[in-house]
Amino acid sequence: MEERCNAAGQTNRPRTEQEGPSMQQLGRTGEPGEACEAKNRGNAAIRDIGMISGGPTNGDSGRGRKSHERQWEIHAVGCSQEQAAGPIISFGPQDLEGLELPHDDALIIKAIIANNRVARVFVDTGSSVNVMFRSAFEEMQIDTSELEPVATSLYDFTGNEVRPMGQIKLAISLGSEPLVRTRRSTFLVVDSPSSYNVILGRPALYEFRATISTFRQKIKFSVGEHVGEVRGEQRVSR
Structure with missing residues (x-):
């Protein structure tokens, strides 16, 4: 051979x-x-397009941010009994009922914020802050004197600097009776045009210990020993 x-x-x-x-x-x-x-x-990067970042999440001063970093360094591995307690949260085929598939829609929900039912709330796990736009803030009829000053700038998706009008801590409720959970979270009020009323970022989502599925257009969270949920408004997101 x-x-x-x-x-x-x-x-x-x-x-x-x-x-x-x-x-x-x-x-x-x-x-x-x-x-x-x-x-x-020919496809070399010419500019950076990031995510919403900055704001006073880790402290509104250099000293505050350094303190936050030190807390992170000494944080012990594991979690408290309170954090570990609660029901198992999962998603299944039943969570797809009523959805138009296939889709690539953003997760837009309704929430009750400061006793106002707010539509067009964009759930954004990439945002380091909760953002409320001026038009929604004014419709809530909250006096601007209640805003606390913010020294730290906010940076939008393209990296442009945005100076917030101020920050305010408001109650936010998710879910429907009887499975409703309410938490207080800080919102940065921004004078900027947007198709959303509010951007719900990581701070609020962490307060709720929320589990999110954009594919299933749902947020789930524990309410005692039960699981509450919010379904996204798929048609609104389009």
Whole structure:
């Protein structure tokens, strides 16, 4: 068999050898590899687009932020009995009932904030703060004198600096009777146009110990030994 293969020469070489040089050879010889690199260079990043960040979440001063970092460094691994207690939260096929599939919709919900039923609340796990836009704040008829000053700037998705009007701590309720949970969380009030009334960021979601499924358009959280939930408004998000 070896003699026959040698006599046949290149005609019986493995197909991979007949089809052309290997990927390593392409990279060494130049043209195909260089052309690919040139195309990739045309997609080089020219600006950074991040997420909502900043704000006074970790302290509204340099001293406050350093204190927060020290607390993080000495935090023991594990959790308290209170944090560990509660029902198991899970999602199943029943959570897809009533949804239009397939979808890639944002999670938009309704919530009761300071005794106001607020629509167009965008659930954003990437936001380091809860944001309330000025139009919604004014409709709540809360006096601006109740706003506390904020020294730390907020940065939007494109990295632009936004100076908040102030911050205020408000009660927020999620769920429907009898499975309703209420917590107090701080909102930064921003004078900026938006299609949302409120952005519910990580601080509020942590207060509720919320478990989120954007695919199932639901938020779930413990209410005593039971599980409360909020379903997203899929049509509104479109």
